[in-house]
Amino acid sequence: MTTNTLRSLSGSLSRAGTTATKTRISVSVRRRNATTATQTNPAASVEPPPAGGHLPSIAQSTFLKQTRDQALKTVGIKWADTELDEARGHQSSALGSGRETRKMNTYQAIRDALSIALATDDSAIVFGEDVAFGGVFRCTLGLAEEYGRERVFNTPLTEQGVVGFGIGYASMGMDGRTGKGGTAIAEIQFADYIWPAFDQLMNEASKFRYRSGGNFDVGGLTVRCPTMAVGHGGLYHSQSPEGFFLGMSGIKVVIPRSPLQAKGLLLASIRDPNPVVFMEPKVLYRSAVEQVPTSDYVLPLSSAETLVSGSDLTVVTYGTSVYRCEQAMHLLNNPPEKGAVGSNIRDAVKDWANHPAIKSNGKGKSPSIELIDLRTILPYDLPSVLQSVQRTGRLLVVHEGPVTGGVGMQLAGEIGKRAFLNLDAPVKVVGGWDTPGVALQYEKFYIPDEIRILDAMLEVLAY
Amino acid sequence: MFRRASRSLRTPFLHPRASFATRALGRLPNSQSPIVSQPHFFNSVTGSNEQIPAFRLLDGTGVPIEGADLPEIDEAFARKLYENMQLLPNLDNILYNVQRQGKISFYMTAYGEEATIVGSAAALEDNDEVLGQYREMGVLLWRGFGLDNVMAQCFGNHEDTSGKGRQMPVHFGSPKHHFHTISSPLATQIPQAAGVAYALRRTPDRSNSVAACFFGEGAASEGDFHAGLLLASTIPSPVVFIARNNGFAISTPSSEQYYGDGIASRGPGYGIDTIRVDGNDVLAVLTAVREARARSLDQGRAVLVECMSYRVGHHSTSDDSFAYRARSEVDDRKRIDNPLVRFRLYMESRGWWNAEAEEELKSRLKADVLKAFKHAETQSRCELSELFTDIYGGEEPWNIKEQREDLARLLKKYGEDWEPWRVELQKFKNKGQELSTK
Ligand SMILES: Cc1ncc(C[n+]2csc(CCOP(=O)(O)OP(=O)(O)O)c2C)c(N)n1
Numbered sequence: 001m002t003t004n005t006l007r008s009l010s011g012s013l014s015r016a017g018t019t020a021t022k023t024r025i026s027v028s029v030r031r032r033n034a035t036t037a038t039q040t041n042p043a044a045s046v047e048p049p050p051a052g053g054h055l056p057s058i059a060q061s062t063f064l065k066q067t068r069d070q071a072l073k074t075v076g077i078k079w080a081d082t083e084l085d086e087a088r089g090h091q092s093s094a095l096g097s098g099r100e101t102r103k104m105n106t107y108q109a110i111r112d113a114l115s116i117a118l119a120t121d122d123s124a125i126v127f128g129e130d131v132a133f134g135g136v137f138r139c140t141l142g143l144a145e146e147y148g149r150e151r152v153f154n155t156p157l158t159e160q161g162v163v164g165f166g167i168g169y170a171s172m173g174m175d176g177r178t179g180k181g182g183t184a185i186a187e188i189q190f191a192d193y194i195w196p197a198f199d200q201l202m203n204e205a206s207k208f209r210y211r212s213g214g215n216f217d218v219g220g221l222t223v224r225c226p227t228m229a230v231g232h233g234g235l236y237h238s239q240s241p242e243g244f245f246l247g248m249s250g251i252k253v254v255i256p257r258s259p260l261q262a263k264g265l266l267l268a269s270i271r272d273p274n275p276v277v278f279m280e281p282k283v284l285y286r287s288a289v290e291q292v293p294t295s296d297y298v299l300p301l302s303s304a305e306t307l308v309s310g311s312d313l314t315v316v317t318y319g320t321s322v323y324r325c326e327q328a329m330h331l332l333n334n335p336p337e338k339g340a341v342g343s344n345i346r347d348a349v350k351d352w353a354n355h356p357a358i359k360s361n362g363k364g365k366s367p368s369i370e371l372i373d374l375r376t377i378l379p380y381d382l383p384s385v386l387q388s389v390q391r392t393g394r395l396l397v398v399h400e401g402p403v404t405g406g407v408g409m410q411l412a413g414e415i416g417k418r419a420f421l422n423l424d425a426p427v428k429v430v431g432g433w434d435t436p437g438v439a440l441q442y443e444k445f446y447i448p449d450e451i452r453i454l455d456a457m458l459e460v461l462a463y
Numbered sequence: 464m465f466r467r468a469s470r471s472l473r474t475p476f477l478h479p480r481a482s483f484a485t486r487a488l489g490r491l492p493n494s495q496s497p498i499v500s501q502p503h504f505f506n507s508v509t510g511s512n513e514q515i516p517a518f519r520l521l522d523g524t525g526v527p528i529e530g531a532d533l534p535e536i537d538e539a540f541a542r543k544l545y546e547n548m549q550l551l552p553n554l555d556n557i558l559y560n561v562q563r564q565g566k567i568s569f570y571m572t573a574y575g576e577e578a579t580i581v582g583s584a585a586a587l588e589d590n591d592e593v594l595g596q597y598r599e600m601g602v603l604l605w606r607g608f609g610l611d612n613v614m615a616q617c618f619g620n621h622e623d624t625s626g627k628g629r630q631m632p633v634h635f636g637s638p639k640h641h642f643h644t645i646s647s648p649l650a651t652q653i654p655q656a657a658g659v660a661y662a663l664r665r666t667p668d669r670s671n672s673v674a675a676c677f678f679g680e681g682a683a684s685e686g687d688f689h690a691g692l693l694l695a696s697t698i699p700s701p702v703v704f705i706a707r708n709n710g711f712a713i714s715t716p717s718s719e720q721y722y723g724d725g726i727a728s729r730g731p732g733y734g735i736d737t738i739r740v741d742g743n744d745v746l747a748v749l750t751a752v753r754e755a756r757a758r759s760l761d762q763g764r765a766v767l768v769e770c771m772s773y774r775v776g777h778h779s780t781s782d783d784s785f786a787y788r789a790r791s792e793v794d795d796r797k798r799i800d801n802p803l804v805r806f807r808l809y810m811e812s813r814g815w816w817n818a819e820a821e822e823e824l825k826s827r828l829k830a831d832v833l834k835a836f837k838h839a840e841t842q843s844r845c846e847l848s849e850l851f852t853d854i855y856g857g858e859e860p861w862n863i864k865e866q867r868e869d870l871a872r873l874l875k876k877y878g879e880d881w882e883p884w885r886v887e888l889q890k891f892k893n894k895g896q897e898l899s900t901k
């Protein structure tokens with residue numbers, strides 16, 4: 001539901017809220033007494049959790065572009081119209097300086113990307129369960145009205161059907177050509193429900209090009225799905241299944257961290273010559289807000305981004321965890337005066353500073369962390385990670401999905417193999433525990449939060 | 464192996480449908496299909512342009528329709544039906560609002576489907592195995608699950624006998640009540656029901672039980688629906704499939720869910736006896752499911768019942784249905800086709816109910832619900848160590864042990880000092896002590 005409807009719903013219902021004694025009054029009576037109830041009961045104004053969850057700390061992140069200028073200078077941004085200009089032999093308008101930006105949250109940025117995809121490509125279609133009215137997370141709001149029900153439509157409730165349909169469409173060009181060309185943008189309502197479509201992805205989409213000797217491909221297929229935890233999703237609305245896709249060569253897997261990133265990476269995924277599974281961290285739909293360029297642009301796939309440069313520890317992460325790593329770094333750099341957190345930080349930093357290798361190169365007294373957003377999970381940007389670890393000698397990988405079979409262990413294996421002699425500490429992975437899913441009431445102790453990330457940073461630094 | 468094999472595994476040559484149209488041109492050798500000389504396309508299971516009929520006994524005002532044979536029920540049973548139906552909205556009202564206050568994380572109401580759910584529950588035996596979707600709490604309540612268990616599950620507290628607070632609200636389960644644990648992924652229970660029923664028929668003590676499998680018309684679009692019906696008919700298994708066709712799957716109206724004649728039209732495609740019933744007529748549902756159950760047991764095969772109803776509430780607390788349907792549409796349905804009112808009027812006509820009884824019932828139910836709510840609200844969660852239990856049976860693997868110990872180490876180190884954890888730990892029974900002091 002939209003923020004407005006959510007607010008109004010929660011507003012009207014919390015006004016009808018209860019006090020210990022008033023609970024005995026019937027609901028209809030309480031509704032009539034709405035205003036009095038508010039005044040007498042402060043607890044009634046507690047908001048129900050929004051469907052997509054909320055992470056207030058994200059609002060303060062320095063990674064979100066607060067100004068137009070910052071947004072236009074985004075690293076690696078490629079404006080679509082510059083290619084056209086160059087082809088026409090015009091002076092390139094590559095410099096972003098004249099462009100507009102608008103404040104958007106992540107679902108608005110995704111919607112913006114979808115709208116551009118529909119406007120710039122006649123073959124593009126957007127479909128999935130509940131897509132026509134705007135989608136359960138509002139990412140397709142108004143698109144059916146704008147582009148028509150032939151191009152933006154509901155499907156019956158079948159994920160294998162949705163992806164299979166997308167594969168078929170993407171194997172046909174608009175000119176009736178058999179083999180490739182259509183742009184199919186499918187939505188799976190939650191990543192947790194992608195499994196009925198796993199067969200279509202694993203055995204069909206990923207092998208389409210390979211099995212036909214290049215005659216057929218479904219590069220026009222993009223499968224979007226909300227992923228990761230929100231605080232109240234329980235076993236089936238919280239999972240991070242990207243690890244299961246690691247062995248799916250032929251498919252790309254992309255996970256953005258913010259509105260601006262989501263728009264550019266989604267447009268790149270839609271236009272990439274390969275099928276892409278695009279996983280959207282759902283807590284960011286509302287919580288992450290930044291200035292997003294309004295024009296058509298892409299950001300590079302299979303290219304990690306260094307968000308903070310540092311020399312002593314490489315932290316690799318993606319999606320929601322980016323912000324938790326940022327907070328952990330903030331704690332590390334500003335240890336609380338009192339208490340266990342502060343003293344643990346000071347002890348670990350001392351141990352680190354006394355390490356012979358650190359002492360000898362006179363690096364100073366406090367460790368500096370390099371933070372990398374992996375962005376593309378498959379095929380991932382190993383060169384960037386490797387290059388960083390070769391400098392820092394230490395690697396920590398953070399994600400929400402379980403450790404076993406996850407992205408962290410994949411990176412740990414590759415880095416251990418290639419940078420063995422550069423490493424000053426074993427590679428550490430902080431992820432979800434290997435429980436079968438994210439248990440509802442236990443979530444705060446399942447998801448790696450800033451304190452768990454901080455502890456892991458300290459452990460790797462003080463090794 | 465098949466106790467009822469003599470009936471259910473009879474050879475295709477004796478199949479009843481094989482005999483309806485013997486023609487002079489003979490039959491295909493391996494399908495018994497009569498041969499015709501003109502191309503004949505068909506797209507109907509009724510053999511005419513008529514849609515599949517819907518079985519009804521009481522009209523909207525509770526008056527038996529012409530030709531109706533009402534099931535024989537006495538006053539006590541009628542009251543039990545009505546009280547169970549009334550319990551649902553009373554419980555829904557409170558829990559919906561409790562969610563709005565942020566006290567539980569989620570909720571789903573059954574507004575409008577009371578007759579479908581309670582009528583089915585009443586037609587089943589209490590030890591028939593139920594595999595539900597999520598809107599069938601009324602079946603559990605009919606079987607005596609109790610309000611405290613409902614509340615404990617929705618609050619996810621240490622009294623949650625359904626799943627130790629691991630699942631979202633309304634994901635109930637109880638072996639004692641023969642109710643298999645609800646899981647959010649849609650339609651997964653449908654092929655499972657075939658397996659459950661197959662197990663029943665292989666168990667001598669359970670030869671009088673069926674599996675009852677509930678699902679929405681939306682879920683019936685999943686591949687698992689087709690797999691489930693196919694298996695239950697081909698590997699003959701006594702399943703009563705109960706489709707709740709309430710017109711919506713979240714925002715998607717049933718008109719965009721299927722092009723054919725509802726869910727019922729699919730039954731004959733799998734060789735399954737099928738009926739469509741007015742899901743807002745509790746006596747019709749009761750009669751249809753009773754008959755379905757009897758057939759299922761008798762033939763050892765699946766039977767399909769499609770209950771036509773209307774989802775009066777929002778899909779869930781995460782949904783605002785007025786974004787995709789008119790408020791007036793909902794109000795009209797509530798007024799014109801209300802399953803509770805319909806049965807109440809019938810009861811009144813029999814002299815079994817009156818305004819006084821109605822008042823008494825509503826205030827009693829409300830008081831019961833509030834009592835259970837107040838108790839549940841103050842209970843702590845399970846012990847935090849339950850995060851790591853029930854993963855494997857038998858020996859605990861090294862990784863689970865190591866991760867449990869890692870969390871224990873972290874709690875020892877930061878549990879007191881790190882505010883978000885300190886606050887969260889208070890919510891658990893033992894406050895995480897059993898982990899951190901080990
Ligand atoms: C495999 C799967 N896909 C999608 C969902 C999300 N989802 C939850 S309920 C629902 C609609 C179900 O509609 P229906 O089966 O008609 O049941 P109703 O809610 O109307 O009772 C959807 C799409 C899910 N839970 N599981």
Ligand SMILES: [Mg+2]
Nearest residue numbers: 679680711712
């Ligand atoms: Mg439905």
